[in-house]
Amino acid sequence: MISLPVVLTAAALLFAIGVYGALSQTNAIMVIMGIELMLGAAMLNAVGFMRYAWPDAASGAFFVLVVMTLMAVEATVGFALVIAAFRNRRTAELDDLTELKG
Amino acid sequence: MTGALLWVTVALPAGAAAAARVAGRRTGWVALAGAGAAAVPAWALLVAAAGGGAASSTFTWLPAAGGVDVGLRLDPLAAVMSATVATVGVVVVLHAGGYFANDPRAPHALGGLLAFLAVMQGLVLADGYLTLLIFWELVGALSARLIAFNRDDRTAAAGAVRAFLTTRAADLGFYVAILALYAGAGTLAFGAQRPGGALGALVGIGLVLAAMGKSAQAPLQTWLAGAMAGPTPVSALLHSATMVAAGVYLLIRSDALLAGWPLEVAGWVGAITAVAGAAVALAQRDLKRVLAGSTTSQLGLMFVAAAAGAPAVALFHLVAHAAGKAGMFLATGIFQHERGSTELADLRGAGRDDRAAFAGFAIGALSIAAVPPFAAFWSKDAIVGAAEGHPAWVLLVLIAGAGSAAYLLRPALVLGGERRARGKGKVEGGTEASSVGAPGDRAAVVGLPGRGRMLVATAALAVGSVALGVVGAPLANLLDLPVPQVSLMSVALSLAAVAIGAGAVLVALRAPTALARAALRQLYASELLRAVVQRPALAAAALLDRVDARGVDAAVDGVARGTLRAARSQRWVEERGIDAGVDGLARLVGRGGAGTSRLQTGRLHEYLRDTVLGAAAVGAVVALTALT
């Protein structure tokens, strides 16, 4: 029925979608969304491992907790950056923020 | 006191020169007053010296470097010379006041004469050879300036240059002698002993050469003939009485220093010059040139006397000759104004037009021709007596004496002869004060401006020519030397020489043309000098020039070329090697930077993509290591 590779494959697809989103979107918030999706894939992986490989280890659940914290933190800092950039540039479009071009 | 008097003697004529230069139309009288004032301290010195006085006023020059005494001194020889110079100076300046009466450049000439008197006083009063050399050179320079007085006359400028160069060249001997003397004896004071060896030889040769140059001794006598292009008073003062006598003075002064073979050489030079000068004088067609030849001859006699160990006799003859020859020149100056020329052909009969001037000329001529009882007779007799030890010199002196009678009788005959109507009316050229009338115009002669002054001056010297015969013994006493004895033998010989000379005039007029031409051309002394001195000097200069151009210059140029070539190759190495390396490195770094900077697009998603790819690469590496 459901086995570890199935869960991992689903997580891999979710992760790929997140990668596609992070790479293809012009808006900073949309990029953050892509990263959220990737983190979600990581959580799914952890849950899958916990369910099918090491059911007695509570550290898997703890890892999920840490990733959730990371998501919140990432969103916080990301939004703060977007606000700062928007304040100075009146835009959140990444294509307009190319000061680092060498 | 006496020391101060010495400096006053030199300074007074110098001040008078400056005063005469700015005195304007009264310059003649101002100059006369100055010369007269300058004669006072000179005679005071002679009086002091006669009283046994001697003084020296010197200071030490360059005391740190060993020191050389520079200054003036008073001794009998200096006092006699000083008084002679001052007296002749007064007379000549008096004459020059008349001679330049109508000349707008009279201040120039009179100032020059007085300045010459100043340096001549310095020369005769000098203490030590260095001071003597300083005034010796100043005398030469002023002489050239005075010869070149007449700016319209090209021969005057040429004569000045010739006089200056000849005496300067001979003066090199003086320099060599001084350096050798200082190196050998360590002092430049009078009375120094001649050092031995090569240094002594240099001293002897140098001083004799310097004396020969200044006194126009053969073969350096040609400059004196050229100097006759100058004004006649200048010739009288510089080129007969005083400046040319400086060579004789040097010999007398260096009597001890030159004892031995140098004086012997000087004596031979003097004896030969005495004969050669007489021959030259006999052939000249210009009265002043006749007198110039006579001067070299008489100076040669003085050389003989000084060389024969009778400096007192030489001094005696110097004084007597100064009076006689200067008197003749001054009379010639009068004739020159009357006829506008000094050519013998133009002066024919001039003595008849102006008997007073002719009288002055005749007295001087009689004295120089050694006719008793005139002054030079006694001095020349003393010379013959002094030279007794050298039969050859006696013979040459007698020949010169006969010659002097001959060459003076010739112009006297011309001057006193019948006037001849000349083809050309008035004489063009000549000095600024041109002739005033045709020959025979006695009224015009008497009305000549300045003639009175010139006559007075001539008369004063005529008196000297008559009276100075008595000073021989006092001079010798003054110099503390043996009194020259006049022997009957020498008197007879002198008289015989005069007689022979008088007879020789007639013969000389018919002398072989080759000999006459040679004498006219100064016995080819110029050609001799040209061959012996000028050609080698120029050849040496050309040789040195070639050495300089081919050798030294080439070496310097070669060094420069080599340096340039080395610099060029260095530049090549730097451009092709070091610079290229540095540039290549910079280009490489720049290209790498440009390539790297293309990664930095500044677009976030591309950074993200690269991050993902990098993470994938890391994962691949980890997987590979895990598999193996």
Next chain:
Amino acid sequence: MSDLATALVFWPSAAIMLVTGLYVFRTSSMARAGLLLLASLGIEGLIFLSLASEFLGVLQLLMMSGEMVIMVFFMVMFMADPGGLMGMDMTHDKRRSAAVAAGVAAALGAVAVATDWPGAVVTGAAPDIEQIGFEVMGRSMLSFLFAGMTILFAMVGGILLAKHGGRLGIPAPAGEPRDEEGAGAIGSALAGGEAGVEPGVEGEPEHPSHGSHAP
């Protein structure tokens, strides 16, 4: 939960999760994208539940509902066209991004399928909440403390960055007046140098909400 029940929940949930996740980046409406993301991550919580992790599943649902609402607020605030009515394109570099994503999916999928994973299928229950509590307060205490500190730093840093004038108090470039904040904002920007952290115009309502879902 039995295997069958798990399968019945897992397959549809996974399908919906992937499709909604994909459509997050296919829609041209920002608001819709936010809601789709909420859906995707919320359904992931459902999967957690099906995989016998009740605590994590519920937590996921709570967290995502709060976070995604804030994200939608941001969409509305910063997007030119939050409703997507103008059909503007928010993407770039699509083909290369898709290629990279496909490569990543292939690689990860290959690893997931090809690896010989340890352990057979365990039918036992996941660790209960008590076990998780002991884990957190015991072995992983240090990591948990660090996580808390990270949240604190993120809060402070976020406020500093979002503060008017930036963390250095530098005012915005001249010539770009903020019409939505007016002259008062400019005055506070001028005074902002010494003001430090002040509850000013930018004291936005998202800060308390950020802090609220951190625990």
